[in-house]
Amino acid sequence: MTREDALTAAHAEVKAEITRTDSKTALLLAFVGAVLAGAWTVAKDAPLNAAAVVVGGLGMGLLVAAAGLLLRSVRPNLAGRHGFPLWATLTAEEITATATGRDLAADVAGLSRLAVAKYRGLRRAVDLTCVGGALLVLAALLTLGGAA
Secondary structure, three states, X not given: OOHHHHHHHHHHHHHHHHHHHHHHHHXXXXXXXXXXXXXXXXXXXXXXXXXXXXHHHHHHHHHHHHHHHHXXXXXXXXXXXXXXXXXXXXXXXXXXXXXXXXXXXXXXXHHHHHHHHHHHHHHHHHHHHHHHHHHHHHHHHHHHHHHO
8 A cells, every 4th residue: 555545545534434423423412402402391390309300400501511512513614724724725726736635644643633632522421411311300200209
């Protein structure tokens, strides 16, 4: 495998990882939204005690924070130095010059940093979702225990 082939493969791998991370983020965002909507629907009509309100409120807050992290992870970077935003700012001659003088290794490095940042945000959002969900379950148990 030549150096150019290796760089092209690495470039494709990193772009595929960004796509996978964005897909996971979209699924988790839909899940968090559904949990928030479901929890709100159930809680608004339930006879909640003070402990359930506090614990459930913390859980909802963590889920909202997770949704914020997920949205930030997929937020487009229009000030980026590569990809569509770059091409949209160049003339036809500049595009040709940039494409022929393109440093694929630098592009792989930049995309890798982007992938790691997205992955880190997704991981934090998963952690917040787990803790927020656990708090909502605890709030439900407190409500059921208080109602008995």
